[in-house]
Amino acid sequence: MIAATDVSVGYDDTLVIDGVGLQAAPGEVVGLIGPNGSGKTTFLRTMYAALRPRAGLVTLDDRPVAELRGPDLARRIAVVAQETPSDLPVTVADMVLLGRAPHRRALAAFTRDDHRAVASALTRVGARHLAERRYATLSGGEKQRVLVARTLAQQADHILLDEPTNHLDIRYQHELLRMVGRLGVTSVVVLHDLNLAVRYCTRLVLLDHGRVVATGAPEEVVTSPVLSAVYGIHVEPVTVDGCLQLVFSPADEALAETDPENEPVATAPATRCR
Numbered sequence: 401m402i403a404a405t406d407v408s409v410g411y412d413d414t415l416v417i418d419g420v421g422l423q424a425a426p427g428e429v430v431g432l433i434g435p436n437g438s439g440k441t442t443f444l445r446t447m448y449a450a451l452r453p454r455a456g457l458v459t460l461d462d463r464p465v466a467e468l469r470g471p472d473l474a475r476r477i478a479v480v481a482q483e484t485p486s487d488l489p490v491t492v493a494d495m496v497l498l499g500r501a502p503h504r505r506a507l508a509a510f511t512r513d514d515h516r517a518v519a520s521a522l523t524r525v526g527a528r529h530l531a532e533r534r535y536a537t538l539s540g541g542e543k544q545r546v547l548v549a550r551t552l553a554q555q556a557d558h559i560l561l562d563e564p565t566n567h568l569d570i571r572y573q574h575e576l577l578r579m580v581g582r583l584g585v586t587s588v589v590v591l592h593d594l595n596l597a598v599r600y601c602t603r604l605v606l607l608d609h610g611r612v613v614a615t616g617a618p619e620e621v622v623t624s625p626v627l628s629a630v631y632g633i634h635v636e637p638v639t640v641d642g643c644l645q646l647v648f649s650p651a652d653e654a655l656a657e658t659d660p661e662n663e664p665v666a667t668a669p670a671t672r673c674r
């Protein structure tokens with residue numbers, strides 16, 4: 401279980417996260433959602449001890465994450481961060497092999513088991529055929545799948561993912577989140593796509609301006625009044641084949657108020673909907 405309690409985080413003299421709490425029980429997939437700049441990445445980075453909170457505490461099975469160092473932390477928490485550019489001349493297989501580092505003794509060579517774990521992880525994300533390619537030459541979506549494979553090879557029991565579906569085509573967006581749910585590990589995942597969040601997360605935490613504005617089961621969080629207030633967009637929840645889906649439509653009045661130059665173009669239809 402990973403838990404954050406009353407966490408506040410800031411940059412310089414600006415507080416960006418203000419008293420936020422989140423708990424992910426074993427096997428849960430908790431979705432962290434919220435508008436641009438609401439603090440999702442900052443909060444996630446604090447959960448894996450990349451940032452130090454100004455107040456509050458993050459614990460892993462009741463032990464402060466700040467006390468865990470290097471391999472000890474990496475054996476417990478794997479991270480898929482937002483894409484960081486890498487021009488290193490490494491192959492995809494080498495990139496995924498890095499995920500095995502916490503499992504090996506200092507200076508020891510990688511074992512056959514390590515290479516098997518790499519092959520298995522690449523297969524699970526549909527990227528086995530890329531193993532010998534140079535990582536730097538992959539497309540954005542291919543890179544994203546490789547970074548997820550590295551996380552799987554790491555075999556940590558907690559996974560924190562920051563917009564992992566970025567760059568992925570629609571099939572892999574669904575496959576990745578379904579896979580995360582089936583891993584049986586404890587996950588916290590930052591998502592912008594609320595339909596994916598509703599479908600694949602067991603619970604959601606909605607941030608706005610660094611504070612939690614709603615938390616609970618997806619259907620309790622993504623209500624029309626809450627999403628209208630936070631995102632300034634109209635939303636209609638519908639049920640399709642037993643799954644909650646959100647249908648969005650722009651709140652034109654809100655746009656006009658905030659951007660007086662946002663006039664509709666007379667010659668082009670603004671929407672294909674009637």
Ligand SMILES: Nc1ncnc2c1ncn2[C@@H]1O[C@H](COP(=O)(O)OP(=O)(O)OP(=O)(O)O)[C@@H](O)[C@H]1O
Pocket residue numbers: 411416434435436437438439440441442443
């Ligand atoms: N290193 C930094 N130094 C100063 N301010 C920062 C830094 N990183 C983020 N911020 C600011 O903190 C706030 C929250 O940013 P953060 O990236 O956590 O939001 P987010 O919800 O993940 O946004 P997005 O959905 O756009 O990715 C923003 O106002 C951002 O400009």
